[in-house]
Every structure is written in structure tokens, then in C-alpha cells.
Amino acid sequence: MVDKTSDDSPELARYARQWRYAPLGKEGQRKLLASRVLIVGCGALGSVQANTLARAGIGKLRIVDRDFLELNNLQRQVLYDEDDVAAGLPKAIAARNRLVKINSEIEIEAHVADLDHTNIETMLDGVDLLLDGTDNFETRYLLNDAAVKFNLPWIYGGCLGAEGQTLTIIPGDTPCLRCLMPDTPPPGSSPTCDTAGILSPIINIVASWQCCEAIKILSGHSEAISRTWTIFDLWDATIRQINLGKMDRAACPTCSGREYPWLSGERGSHSAVLCGRNAVQLSFPDRQSVSLEQMEAKLQPFGTVTRNRYLVRATIGEHQLTVFPDGRAVIGGTEEIAEAKSLYARYIGN
Ligand SMILES: [Zn+2]
Numbered sequence: 632m633v634d635k636t637s638d639d640s641p642e643l644a645r646y647a648r649q650w651r652y653a654p655l656g657k658e659g660q661r662k663l664l665a666s667r668v669l670i671v672g673c674g675a676l677g678s679v680q681a682n683t684l685a686r687a688g689i690g691k692l693r694i695v696d697r698d699f700l701e702l703n704n705l706q707r708q709v710l711y712d713e714d715d716v717a718a719g720l721p722k723a724i725a726a727r728n729r730l731v732k733i734n735s736e737i738e739i740e741a742h743v744a745d746l747d748h749t750n751i752e753t754m755l756d757g758v759d760l761l762l763d764g765t766d767n768f769e770t771r772y773l774l775n776d777a778a779v780k781f782n783l784p785w786i787y788g789g790c791l792g793a794e795g796q797t798l799t800i801i802p803g804d805t806p807c808l809r810c811l812m813p814d815t816p817p818p819g820s821s822p823t824c825d826t827a828g829i830l831s832p833i834i835n836i837v838a839s840w841q842c843c844e845a846i847k848i849l850s851g852h853s854e855a856i857s858r859t860w861t862i863f864d865l866w867d868a869t870i871r872q873i874n875l876g877k878m879d880r881a882a883c884p885t886c887s888g889r890e891y892p893w894l895s896g897e898r899g900s901h902s903a904v905l906c907g908r909n910a911v912q913l914s915f916p917d918r919q920s921v922s923l924e925q926m927e928a929k930l931q932p933f934g935t936v937t938r939n940r941y942l943v944r945a946t947i948g949e950h951q952l953t954v955f956p957d958g959r960a961v962i963g964g965t966e967e968i969a970e971a972k973s974l975y976a977r978y979i980g981n
Contacts, residue, residue: 646688659850666849667691669758671746673726676788677764678710679838685730691738695754696723697745707831721941743941745914745959746770748896751777760845761785766906768815775808776894779885784848786841792827793866795837799844799856806878809885833865902968911971914959921958950974
């Protein structure tokens with residue numbers, strides 16, 4: 632069998648400017664080519680992560696995202712263009728379409744799905760590392776539970792306004808998210824990109840930092856990771872780094888207590904107000920599949936309805952209902968979960 636990663640092979644040649652960086656080297660590059668990464672959320676952070684890691688030659692990228700594209704995403708979500716928005720594509724699909732043109736030699740798997748406790752173990756199958764590209768703490772605590780339980784490194788990242796933060800978590804070695812913040816912030820207690828806005832440069836910085844941490848770990852250089860909680864403020868032009876080296880993990884219910892309430896489903900809801908979208912997502916544990924053709928026919932009498940391979944969308948008065956094959960729906964035009972449930976019940980049925 633031919634060694635596909637021999638020095639003069641095209642597989643290694645295209646990464647020459649990368650592996651010439653001495654701390655990485657050819658051996659590090661070979662490890663990257665054999666690595667598998669789960670990118671959770673392919674919006675702003677996830678776009679930059681997927682772009683960077685596809686170009687870097689991570690052997691397999693699995694992308695999971697629950698959302699579809701809108702024009703106001705293009706300001707910061709660098710994988711997408713106006714054609715994707717016009718086509719009403721889910722982000723995961725548009726991401727895969729773009730990534731296969733960037734690097735056809737790696738494997739790219741796209742899942743249009745809401746990552747939750749019922750499907751996370753399937754998504755983790757065969758994965759070496761998780762990257763946080765989400766916009767909510769509920770999913771991050773789920774990621775943290777799963778990462779600690781299954782001993783997988785993950786890299787937290789979050790951005791708002793001109794500020795962003797990141798933390799590299801290697802279970803058993805570094806403090807976890809719950810060591811740092813014992814619980815999720817109460818709903819409605821934090822600003823969102825809806826209320827506070829977001830500048831795209833902070834996303835590029837945080838996601839690029841996350842990718843370099845991933846490259847260190849996957850290439851076998853965990854000794855080089857950041858052991859600080861790093862907080863950037865681009866408007867103030869400051870970087871704060873909080874050393875966590877001496878943090879006591881003994882009090883952490885996740886690290887020490889081995890309790891995983893988000894992974895067990897004890898914590899976490901099935902409805903969510905979507906950041907910056909004036910919309911509510913509703914999903915259902917039984918996950919009955921929906922025929923998009925039937926759904927289109929059902930919604931036709933009520934308003935303007937469009938359908939593609941991935942979703943049906945109906946504009947009914949001031950609301951927009953988008954239904955996916957797993958029964959999940961995004962109800963636009965409201966931030967009230969109760970109103971969204973009522974609209975779902977009225978037009979879609981549950
Ligand atoms: Zn912990």
C-alpha cells in the first residue's frame with residue numbers, strides 16, 4: 632500500500648507551508664490528517680473554524696448546525712454568500728458545499744440537527760476533539776458534560792459585541808467549564824447579539840485561537856496549549872488572561888463528582904429563543920419525522936409557502952414558520968415560547 636502521506640505526496644505537499652513550521656513538522660501534519668473534529672454550530676465561530684481546519688488538513692470534519700441562513704448572517708459568517716441565502720439553505724449544507732471546494736481531499740460530514748442529549752453521543756462517535764461554535768450556554772454545558780464523561784478535549788469560545796473569550800479544556804488535566812462557571816446564566820440575564828450586536832473581527836480572533844489550540848492538541852503538542860481563561864476586548868484593545876493553573880477541581884460536580892445532568896437530559900429544554908433572530912425554536916424528544924411535501928400542502932392555505940430538500944417555510948401574517956424533517960420548527964416573528972408553541976400547534980400540530 633502506498634503511504635499517502637509520504638513527503639512528496641500531494642496529500643502532504645499542499646500543506647508544505649504549514650508543516651515547515653518546525654514545532655508542527657511533517658509528523659504533526661500526518662496526525663492532523665488522521666484527526667476527526669466535531670464542530671458544534673456553524674454560524675460565526677463555526678464558519679471560521681471549519682474554513683481554517685479544512686485548509687489545515689484535518690482529516691474529517693463533522694459539522695452540526697440547526698439553523699438556516701439569513702441575509703444578516705453574511706456580516707460575520709464567512710463561509711456563506713448571497714446565493715446561499717437566496718436558496719434558503721441550512722448552514723450545515725451550505726458549509727459543506729463550500730468546504731468541499733476548499734479541500735476535496737478531506738471528509739466533510741454535515742448534519743442539519745439540533746445537538747441535544749439525545750443525539751450527542753452519536754455525533755461524538757469516532758471524534759477526537761470538539762469545537763464550540765454555539766451561541767448558547769445550554770449547549771456548552773452539554774458539550775462540557777459529554778467531553779468530561781468521554782474524556783475528549785474541547786475548546787470553548789464565545790463572542791458578544793467587541794468582546795470574546797476562550798478556554799481550552801482537556802478533561803483530567805485542565806479545569807472544565809463548570810469549574811469556572813458552576814451553572815448556566817439564568818435565562819434573559821445576559822445580553823445577546825440581538826441586544827448588544829457583534830463586530831466580526833472578534834469572531835475571527837476567538838475562532839482562530841480555538842483552531843490553533845485544536846491544531847496543538849491534534850498534532851500531539853498538548854504541552855503547548857493555553858492554560859489561561861483568555862478574554863479579548865477589541866474596542867478597548869485589551870487582552871486579559873486569567874491563570875487557572877492553581878484552580879481546585881475537587882469541588883467541581885463534573886470533574887470530581889462525575890455528574891452529567893445536561894447529558895442525562897435532567898437539565899436542558901426543548902425550546903429556545905434564538906439569539907438575534909426574533910424567533911423561537913421548538914423541538915420534540917420523540918422526533919417523529921415529517922413529510923415536507925405533506926407539510927407544504929398543509930400550510931398552503933394559510934400563506935406563502937416554499938419548500939426545498941431540507942425544509943418548508945410558510946409566511947403567515949407577521950410570522951414565519953420553518954419546519955425541518957425531524958419535526959423541529961423555527962417560529963419567526965416572536966420571542967415568546969408560549970406563542971411559538973401555539974402557532975406550532977395551530978399550523979403544524981403536535
Ligand atoms: Zn470541572
